[in-house]
Amino acid sequence: MKTGSIFKLTFWKAVAVIIIAAGLYSVVFRFSRGLGAATNLNDVFPWGLWIGFDILCGVGLAAGGFTICAVTHIFNIKKFEPLTRPSILTAFLGYLLVIFGLLADLGKPWNIWHAIIMWNTHSVMFEVAWCVMLYTTVLFLEFAPVILERFKLNKLLMIMRKVSIPIMMLGILLSTLHQSSLGSLFLIVPTKMHPLWYSPILPVYFYMSAIATGFAMVIFESYTSARAFNHGIKLNLLSSIAKITFVMLILTAAVRFIDLAILNKLNYLLISSSETYMFYLELFIGTVIPVYLLSQKKFRESRKWLYISALFVIGGFLLNRVNVSITSLTGSANYNYFPSVYEISITMMLVTVGMVAFKLITQNFPVFEELHEGESEESEAVHGREAILSE
Amino acid sequence: MVKQKGILYDSTLCVGCGECYNACKAQNKLAKTNSDPLRDHLSAETYTVVEQHDDKYTRRMCMHCQKPTCVSVCPVGAFTKTELGPVLYDADKCIGCRYCMQACPHRVPRYEWSKTNPRVRKCIMCYDKIKKGEGTACSEACPTGATLFGDLEDLKAEAKKRLKENPDTYYQHIYGLEEAGGSNVLILSSVPFEKLGFAANLPKEALPNYTARALEKIPGVVGVGGAFLTGMYWLTNRKNKIAKEKQQEGNK
Numbered sequence: 198m199k200t201g202s203i204f205k206l207t208f209w210k211a212v213a214v215i216i217i218a219a220g221l222y223s224v225v226f227r228f229s230r231g232l233g234a235a236t237n238l239n240d241v242f243p244w245g246l247w248i249g250f251d252i253l254c255g256v257g258l259a260a261g262g263f264t265i266c267a268v269t270h271i272f273n274i275k276k277f278e279p280l281t282r283p284s285i286l287t288a289f290l291g292y293l294l295v296i297f298g299l300l301a302d303l304g305k306p307w308n309i310w311h312a313i314i315m316w317n318t319h320s321v322m323f324e325v326a327w328c329v330m331l332y333t334t335v336l337f338l339e340f341a342p343v344i345l346e347r348f349k350l351n352k353l354l355m356i357m358r359k360v361s362i363p364i365m366m367l368g369i370l371l372s373t374l375h376q377s378s379l380g381s382l383f384l385i386v387p388t389k390m391h392p393l394w395y396s397p398i399l400p401v402y403f404y405m406s407a408i409a410t411g412f413a414m415v416i417f418e419s420y421t422s423a424r425a426f427n428h429g430i431k432l433n434l435l436s437s438i439a440k441i442t443f444v445m446l447i448l449t450a451a452v453r454f455i456d457l458a459i460l461n462k463l464n465y466l467l468i469s470s471s472e473t474y475m476f477y478l479e480l481f482i483g484t485v486i487p488v489y490l491l492s493q494k495k496f497r498e499s500r501k502w503l504y505i506s507a508l509f510v511i512g513g514f515l516l517n518r519v520n521v522s523i524t525s526l527t528g529s530a531n532y533n534y535f536p537s538v539y540e541i542s543i544t545m546m547l548v549t550v551g552m553v554a555f556k557l558i559t560q561n562f563p564v565f566e567e568l569h570e571g572e573s574e575e576s577e578a579v580h581g582r583e584a585i586l587s588e
Numbered sequence: 589m590v591k592q593k594g595i596l597y598d599s600t601l602c603v604g605c606g607e608c609y610n611a612c613k614a615q616n617k618l619a620k621t622n623s624d625p626l627r628d629h630l631s632a633e634t635y636t637v638v639e640q641h642d643d644k645y646t647r648r649m650c651m652h653c654q655k656p657t658c659v660s661v662c663p664v665g666a667f668t669k670t671e672l673g674p675v676l677y678d679a680d681k682c683i684g685c686r687y688c689m690q691a692c693p694h695r696v697p698r699y700e701w702s703k704t705n706p707r708v709r710k711c712i713m714c715y716d717k718i719k720k721g722e723g724t725a726c727s728e729a730c731p732t733g734a735t736l737f738g739d740l741e742d743l744k745a746e747a748k749k750r751l752k753e754n755p756d757t758y759y760q761h762i763y764g765l766e767e768a769g770g771s772n773v774l775i776l777s778s779v780p781f782e783k784l785g786f787a788a789n790l791p792k793e794a795l796p797n798y799t800a801r802a803l804e805k806i807p808g809v810v811g812v813g814g815a816f817l818t819g820m821y822w823l824t825n826r827k828n829k830i831a832k833e834k835q836q837e838g839n840k
Contacts, residue, residue, distance in 0.1 A: 233701025240631065240698045243686040271817050273824035304684020304699070304706040308664075311683055315664040321799050322663035322687045324806070366817045370810055377809075381802040385661060385691045388789045400802050 220546020251298025260411030262288025328375035483513010594740035611729035660796035769794025
């Protein structure tokens with residue numbers, strides 16, 4: 198990358214600048230005029246796009262970080278090592294965006310630190326707050342070696358490598374708690390939520406769907422960044438990841454339908470209502486289509502089709518989270534919520550900033566490095582760590 | 589032990605005069621929001637409202653649940669259930685996540701949407717007044733005795749007595765006695781409660797139990813999960829090492 202290239206104006210750069218400028222204006226508007234003026238939220242519908250998309254989807258899409266860490270470092274399937282760094286980076290950026298989304302959504306964001314000293318352990322939101330704080334820290338520590346390598350801080354790097362396994366375990370546990378707790382948030386509204394989405398096992402469902410989507414995110418990132426950087430991510434790695442996604446999608450759907458059957462809710466699938474249609478849409482986009490695609494060997498072994506399958510999994514996941522947090526609650530609130538331009542604009546800004554940050558960091562830090570010239574160095578480092586741990 | 593206080597609202601005695609609405613506004617220094625009390629709705633400036641449903645009237649206000657959902661969901665403990673019964677809110681603690689509003693089964697908490705430093709607002713059962721042994725502003729203002737303030741147990745007995753003595757007047761249900769774990773506000777009616785706009789599908793179990801069942805599994809998940817991850821790491825690491833050693837021996 199040439200140093201001057203950052204200032205060269207391209208079409209996508211111009212689009213990004215416009216989105217970010219509009220977003221910043223919306224932020225100023227939001228904080229000078231209040232939530233009422235900036236959002237379409239009201240007393241009967243207090244949570245909207247920022248909770249439903251920025252937070253629920255942001256955390257879910259960061260799931261690639263912990264799933265790949267588990268596969269590579271706990272199950273020790275080392276061939277996936279090249280995918281860990283980009284996944285951890287995405288997760289870290291995802292969590293930072295979640296925090297910024299939360300700051301926009303909270304009525305008194307300057308009090309956010311209260312969760313550290315004012316404890317209410319009965320609150321799922323309290324659990325969520327702590328998971329965000331701790332896991333963002335863990336993600337930073339997981340990504341720290343990349344920064345340390347870049348600046349050749351070898352002493353610190355050795356220390357980081359010694360503690361990397363416990364940190365990753367902590368990260369996996371925190372993710373497990375956090376992904377599921379976002380489902381638990383909605384356990385408290387059994388009478389307000391549409392029966393097709395309410396379930397006592399929402400936390401389990403959230404966790405399972407996050408794992409499936411986490412792997413899909415890994416495929417998505419590998420494809421898009423390989424296209425941008427010509428890093429030849431090995432196709433067989435992505436095909437193996439796709440198999441795990443396939444299994445998780447089927448398991449998740451099975452759990453969901455068994456649950457609907459046990460709770461005698463299958464009849465809701467036959468009722469004609471906008472909720473039922475949204476349920477089917479979510480099911481087809483997120484489960485039926487990708488399950489079919491990934492069941493075919495020819496699609497599993499095509500880079501393009503893997504990418505398309507991953508897009509469907511991610512799309513279905515986004516629909517599910519938006520359905521849980523918005524669609525399922527509109528009926529009982531008797532209010533058809535649609536986000537305001539300010540809500541949409543701030544969300545678009547956060548996503549854009551995330552993508553720009555990903556690009557800049559991958560250009561300037563050894564995120565994909567171990568793929569080519571860094572490969573031997575990385576495997577040496579792995580050996581070194583094993584030697585230390587076995588002592 | 590302090591005796592819990594409560595409110596009994598008998599909608600069959602209500603004439604829709606709106607005195608409770610006006611008294612509440614005056615007591616809590618709330619801004620005027622509507623010239624007709626019967627046409628208003630709960631908001632950050634309206635803690636109670638009188639609604640007309642055909643020829644029936646009903647009041648709406650915080651139910652002051654026995655096991656309040658708002659107290660349970662607030663991440664920073666901004667809500668408290670007092671010994672006397674009222675559920676209070678502390679704006680200094682609040683971070684503004686609005687989970688209380690999302691979670692409340694009675695849809696009571698309201699928000700200062702137009703403010704840049706917004707608070708949650710709701711009826712506090714005139715806590716400052718009742719602490720001094722007085723009644724609530726709404727009960728003191730009520731000309732027909734439709735809103736009664738008193739010891740919760742006395743009010744429960746009174747409500748049951750009315751249902752028993754006048755079975756033709758009342759729909760045989762005390763709203764608030766068991767809904768979502770019961771509350772300190774009890775409501776009587778001559779018609780089924782959904783006709784007055786009340787949620788008819790509330791479970792008898794207090795809603796905080798629903799999330800407690802998930803939260804209590806956290807220590808188990810951490811314990812079993814931690815052990816599983818450690819065990820898995822040890823096993824697969826060992827397997828890899830043995831495989832590598834074998835390979836090296838083979839190379840020799």
